[in-house]
Amino acid sequence: VDLEAVATALAPRLIGYVLARTGCRGTAEDIAQDALTALVRRWRQIGPPESPDAFAFAIAKRRAGRAVARRALMAPIDALRNRARDEPGVDQSYDDRHELSRVLSAVRALPRIDREALLLRAAGELSFEEIAAILHTSTAAVKMRVSRARRRLTELLAEHSHERRTQPARH
Amino acid sequence: MNDEPSLLDIDSRVRAALRPNDDACRVIVGRALADTPRTPPPRWRGPFAMATAAAVALLLVVAAFTWRRSAGRPTSPSITVTSAGPVLIVRTEDGRRWIVGPSMSHHSGSYAMVVTE
Numbered sequence A: 001v002d003l004e005a006v007a008t009a010l011a012p013r014l015i016g017y018v019l020a021r022t023g024c025r026g027t028a029e030d031i032a033q034d035a036l037t038a039l040v041r042r043w044r045q046i047g048p049p050e051s052p053d054a055f056a057f058a059i060a061k062r063r064a065g066r067a068v069a070r071r072a073l074m075a076p077i078d079a080l081r082n083r084a085r086d087e088p089g090v091d092q093s094y095d096d097r098h099e100l101s102r103v104l105s106a107v108r109a110l111p112r113i114d115r116e117a118l119l120l121r122a123a124g125e126l127s128f129e130e131i132a133a134i135l136h137t138s139t140a141a142v143k144m145r146v147s148r149a150r151r152r153l154t155e156l157l158a159e160h161s162h163e164r165r166t167q168p169a170r171h
Numbered sequence B: 001m002n003d004e005p006s007l008l009d010i011d012s013r014v015r016a017a018l019r020p021n022d023d024a025c026r027v028i029v030g031r032a033l034a035d036t037p038r039t040p041p042p043r044w045r046g047p048f049a050m051a052t053a054a055a056v057a058l059l060l061v062v063a064a065f066t067w068r069r070s071a072g073r074p075t076s077p078s079i080t081v082t083s084a085g086p087v088l089i090v091r092t093e094d095g096r097r098w099i100v101g102p103s104m105s106h107h108s109g110s111y112a113m114v115v116t117e
Helices: A003-022 A025-046 A052-081 A095-108 A112-122 A128-137 A139-166 B004-017 B023-033 B044-070
Strands: B079-084 B087-092 B097-100 B111-116
Touching: A003 A025, A003 A052, A003 A095, A003 A112, A003 B004, A003 B023, A025 A052, A025 B023, A052 A112, A052 A128, A095 A112, A095 A139, A095 B079, A112 A128, A112 A139, A112 B004, A128 A139, A139 B004
Parallel strands: none
Antiparallel strands: B079 B087, B087 B097, B097 B111
16 A cells, blocks of 8 residues: 555545534644644554554544634634634635535534534545444444434535525625 | 435535645645654663653652651650759750659659649
């Protein structure tokens, strides 16, 4: 297995997963960088882990959790300092940003355990077994959570689209 | 648990919405791969750390033991003992005196203690 190929395949998935967790593209890139660096170091020192994906995502999951907690603590201070936290890239079109915000708000409405399983599956593209190992649960439980989250997310996004259609136009 | 295709589409939608731009990915991968492997810790570091920890623990135990002994034991006041013939005079710092002498009754052979201010 080629380290560079693994890292290249992992990078967008890690960023996407952490972006969904934190809602901040900069934080997502930093955490993805840390997780990949840890993987590269481990690989070079003692060889590839059994599952490089699970290894990197376990690190990303932990750090994303810490970043969310830190943000919750720092939010009042940042608000006082009037710091913009979630600036989208200038190259993103309006539609992209809008779709991202729609998906993120729907994902955040999911129960935490279901959300985590769904993100590792959808954004992380991990197998059910790998997700079960990261979440310290059984494969059957992961499958159930992912399925439940998919149904709920579909409903939420449909509701959101319906609201948008029925909203009166502003002039 | 098999989800129907429409539910699986939600994964694609989530993935598409979260997809980062390619430049960011390239930068991240490049930086991660450029990271030089950390030098392994020297072999002596482990035993040295253990010895240091043991020494610190021993020091703490000794310090605690010494402190407990000094705190638990009441300090005895300094006294001065002088003798004048068969009489002993004990003086403390605060001025109290104990005079210890032979009993007045000669046949008992015991001592009596007299306390004076």
